[in-house]
Amino acid sequence: MSKTTLVSLAESLGVSRQTVSNVINAPHRVKPETRMRVQHAIVESGYRPSAAARQLRTRRSMNFGIRMMPVVDGINGSILDRFLHALTEAAQEEGYRVTLFCADTDAGEIRQYEELLKVADLDGFVLTGTHHGDHRTAWLLEHGIPFAAFGRPWSSIEDPFGSLHPWVDVDGGAGTEQATRTLIEQGHTAVGFLGWPGGSGAGDDRRAGWARAMRAAKLPTDSLDIQADDGVPAGAQGAEQLASKGATAVVCASDSLALGALAKLRQLHPEQASPALIGFDDTPVAAAVGLSSVSQPTEDAARHIVAVLAHQLAGSSSPHGDEEPAPERHLLLPPTLIQRTPYSFSSST
Amino acid sequence: MSKTTLVSLAESLGVSRQTVSNVINAPHRVKPETRMRVQHAIVESGYRPSAAARQLRTRRSMNFGIRMMPVVDGINGSILDRFLHALTEAAQEEGYRVTLFCADTDAGEIRQYEELLKVADLDGFVLTGTHHGDHRTAWLLEHGIPFAAFGRPWSSIEDPFGSLHPWVDVDGGAGTEQATRTLIEQGHTAVGFLGWPGGSGAGDDRRAGWARAMRAAKLPTDSLDIQADDGVPAGAQGAEQLASKGATAVVCASDSLALGALAKLRQLHPEQASPALIGFDDTPVAAAVGLSSVSQPTEDAARHIVAVLAHQLAGSSSPHGDEEPAPERHLLLPPTLIQRTPYSFSSST
């Protein structure tokens, strides 16, 4: 039971290796009858073409890379898990594999690109955590390396849809806007926003969504906008400030902040079991404590990223008539508001 | 600036390809003078050997696979992030790459093994989530595929150190034991255990640690042992039961359970800002809410797994005198108790 190869399989069938190869890569070139016969033998023998040999010849590895960011907070980073899983799954379905790599900085990431392109012949990359002044996209574009980003090109945010590279992102602003609107509809007139200091792209976007909803309802936003570094303690502190300014409801830029706010609001208003509070990212923690949160369609985003990347890769090798319709190169997905009632831990449970 | 290859580099130096190859793979065979010259040229040109060509010839890909488990809870799963990051980093340092793959079931995982071995020529695998009646290890052993597991072989738990395959695990029992002891030293005599239903390997192990500490202190364990499915609500419920049985402190099998317990205990004893409570896994949530927790040395585990796997892979190709001392094939790492004071969210913050 030695290894099946193109040649050994061809010999045992009395055809040439190229015919077997064609059955796999260009079935239309083979007479239906032979094709069937070969296909049957392929299944029978469990033959799989060697990626290495194929890669050596075609210079394509059917493999793309994604960087593991250094673990920071983890509470928000945990959505990466879902993303990575969905990405791997989608890639697998399209016949691609996902290779991980580490880098501490963007510069380090670029160095890894060079390395991986030469050594492993990666076909492309998936970028996450795009930000202002991101050098990675420029480098990749310049070198003509296929890639797709999870995150808008914040550097040229005036016209993200005119961007040269494909990206997929979640419309955070629409999420906070909806969250705010929901709270307003529930009767709140002083909805505070608890977000990060300005300058962080995603953070500003989420803040803008809140402001839009407030303006649309002709409600004042003055002094209801708190800037706090991400984290539970800062969330508690911010919630306290907002409460003192008269806010009766709070929209947060992250679940970490919301978690702190939840604890603080409960402390301030013990009579009120379910504070009017909405977090962001729908992390496991939010689900765990029953916190309403804006949920990003991570799976959809991952799937689309793979689609865009795969289309780009396939397109470059066979520039003839398109079979598949080209997936959108720039896609802004709407998030979903997950409404929950915080667990009251009442004795009746 | 066309691609540098072994041949092009050799030509420009006036040596043969094999000499350059030797400088890379067996430097001792090359005269120091030539070696220097070649090494310099390699750096100069930024030459990197093609993984595909190498793999085709040597049948080794310097690549191992790890499965992305379906996302379940997430609150505990988030330690996977840290593990994966550390694994990738360690692998990278040893010259290996990490390929992800998905499977819903163990059987699916085995199917992927077959596929990946044939197609991508993966050199080995890292297993996570070992459990009773795990078929994966048997399959891999049977087929002679190198692998290392994160998790003891629970199926043959009588003699884990006699196991045929290498594994690394964290001594959960030692963790809960230490946690319990710490609480006892603080004066508690009725320390409850809030864990999962029996039969889950890791869960039983953690329960046993608690029981050991209690027995050692000659304290009764009757009715202080609660079995609950993982999750925040179940944690709250369990904590309430324990409180009604007179427990003044609680050790939990997971942070999810502890999080629920924390909320419940605060509700039951509002005067007591910091309930005597210890969780497990030191997840980001625990850090966020200031919950004491047993921390697994995930990074060390990952690093050791890579070491064992790399040693196994290197060993099989060069069975001569060992340079590196062989890393332990079976390793039980002690966890660390991280003590924290739950955030009180007091106005003074």
Add this chain to the structure above:
DNA sequence: TTACAGAATATGAACGTTCAAATAGTGTTG
């Protein structure tokens, strides 16, 4: 029947590396 076009299949070469074996170089020794 012959010639010819088009479909179907087969053959040689190449991708970039390492292995195995051959050749050239360098002292050492009788």
Add this chain to the structure above:
DNA sequence: CAACACTATTTGAACGTTCATATTCTGTAA
């Protein structure tokens, strides 16, 4: 100085594909 034992370097072949081209087959028209 010839024979030898090493060390250092080179050469041919092979890994398993796909590309480009060549060959064979089949049917149709002259």
